Amino acid sequence: MSKHNRISKILREGESNGDGWLLELSSSTGRKVFAVAVAQNNRRSRTGPTWSYVFENDGWTSIDLGTPGSYEALKDGYSTIGVNPSNIERVIISHGHSDHDGTVTQFLDDSSAELWAHQSYGPLKEYIPWEIHYRKGSILQREVERIAEEKIQITNESNNDRRDIDKKYFKDRKQTHVSKDLKDGDVFSDLKVMSTPGHSPDQICLVLDDFIFTGDHILPEITPHPTSKMVFRDTISENLPEFLKDPSGLYGLGTYLNSLGRVIELGDSYTVLPAHRLYNKSNFNWHGVERAGDILKHHEKRLDQMLKKLQGKTSNLEETTKGIFERSKLLGSNLYAAMSEIVAHLELLEDTKDISIDESGQISMQGDGTNYKNYISKLLDPK
Ligand SMILES: [Zn+2]
Numbered sequence: 259m260s261k262h263n264r265i266s267k268i269l270r271e272g273e274s275n276g277d278g279w280l281l282e283l284s285s286s287t288g289r290k291v292f293a294v295a296v297a298q299n300n301r302r303s304r305t306g307p308t309w310s311y312v313f314e315n316d317g318w319t320s321i322d323l324g325t326p327g328s329y330e331a332l333k334d335g336y337s338t339i340g341v342n343p344s345n346i347e348r349v350i351i352s353h354g355h356s357d358h359d360g361t362v363t364q365f366l367d368d369s370s371a372e373l374w375a376h377q378s379y380g381p382l383k384e385y386i387p388w389e390i391h392y393r394k395g396s397i398l399q400r401e402v403e404r405i406a407e408e409k410i411q412i413t414n415e416s417n418n419d420r421r422d423i424d425k426k427y428f429k430d431r432k433q434t435h436v437s438k439d440l441k442d443g444d445v446f447s448d449l450k451v452m453s454t455p456g457h458s459p460d461q462i463c464l465v466l467d468d469f470i471f472t473g474d475h476i477l478p479e480i481t482p483h484p485t486s487k488m489v490f491r492d493t494i495s496e497n498l499p500e501f502l503k504d505p506s507g508l509y510g511l512g513t514y515l516n517s518l519g520r521v522i523e524l525g526d527s528y529t530v531l532p533a534h535r536l537y538n539k540s541n542f543n544w545h546g547v548e549r550a551g552d553i554l555k556h557h558e559k560r561l562d563q564m565l566k567k568l569q570g571k572t573s574n575l576e577e578t579t580k581g582i583f584e585r586s587k588l589l590g591s592n593l594y595a596a597m598s599e600i601v602a603h604l605e606l607l608e609d610t611k612d613i614s615i616d617e618s619g620q621i622s623m624q625g626d627g628t629n630y631k632n633y634i635s636k637l638l639d640p641k
């Protein structure tokens with residue numbers, strides 16, 4: 259049995275994909291932490307349920323809720339552990355993705371709970387993500403737009419439904435009031451805040467006793483999607499607080515990998531409590547911070563793969579993407595996801611000066627292409 263298995267009681271067994279499980283966990287200080295797997299209600303998702311965590315720390319505290327439409331499932335889970343939304347004093351959102359804060363408006367209506375989130379969550383939730391980024395900021399992002407326009411047609415019923423749900427979610431979310439803006443290093447009684455941007459600009463991890471709640475920063479089984487570097491549109495940038503005007507430390511693969519390094523520094527006495535995949539395929543996934551190292555190594559391998567293909571020749575975004583992913587992963591909107599992932603990696607290689615990209619989008623290797631290896635090995639071994 260993994261030393262990171264911290265179950266003191268199974269309160270309810272759920273589905274093989276994790277839906278519906280209820281656990282009581284016990285920290286090194288004997289504190290109870292309840293883990294509630296909230297099924298995704300309204301969309302097919304490979305990430306599985308969202309794990310909402312509930313514990314006492316200067317009053318009842320919740321971390322993360324679930325997707326839009328999953329509020330009844332959340333309430334049902336909470337009532338089985340003996341807690342109602344009205345008992346909760348604060349809801350902390352690990353980051354502003356809809357599978358985490360999708361029912362926050364209902365929750366706040368039903369309780370007198372406060373909403374806490376990273377300080378960039380409040381200003382950014384005023385906008386729909388795809389409206390705030392100036393995607394044409396770099397040649398690579400210009401290429402993504404061009405190829406996507408040419409190759410991807412997305413208009414079918416289910417996408418329209420999905421868009422309506424999204425619209426309502428973004429509209430509702432704008433109305434919520436954030437009571438506390440969290441920053442790296444903040445401490446509330448026994449709970450410590452770590453800012454770990456990269457998967458999203460507002461992603462935080464929370465440390466309580468020997469538990470680390472990682473949101474989507476570190477997940478078992480799957481490698482969280484890294485953002486690519488972003489530039490805020492001028493019109494929006496004007497309205498953002500000073501600390502958000504320069505988004506370079508909040509987005510991109512380099513930012514994400516640095517944030518993985520920070521978790522590794524905590525050391526292996528900590529147990530990872532992720533927002534997804536704690537249970538899947540009829541098995542628990544217990545990890546310490548070594549999972550952050552595995553994710554770093556996954557990206558190192560991908561960077562390595564990309565550089566190997568560049569040896570002695572030039573390439574462009576489309577060719578590089580096709581060289582890495584199998585055909586089935588390049589169909590329809592999957593192509594967009596695949597290209598974004600490749601862009602994130604190319605941006606990093608450009609920063610480490612292992613490649614250069616010219617104005618026409620031609621990519622070529624620079625030097626012997628090993629700078630990124632030194633960079634990653636430092637993150638893997640912080641001493
Ligand atoms: Zn996310």
Ligand SMILES: [Zn+2]
Nearest residue numbers: 355357474533
């Ligand atoms: Zn998520």
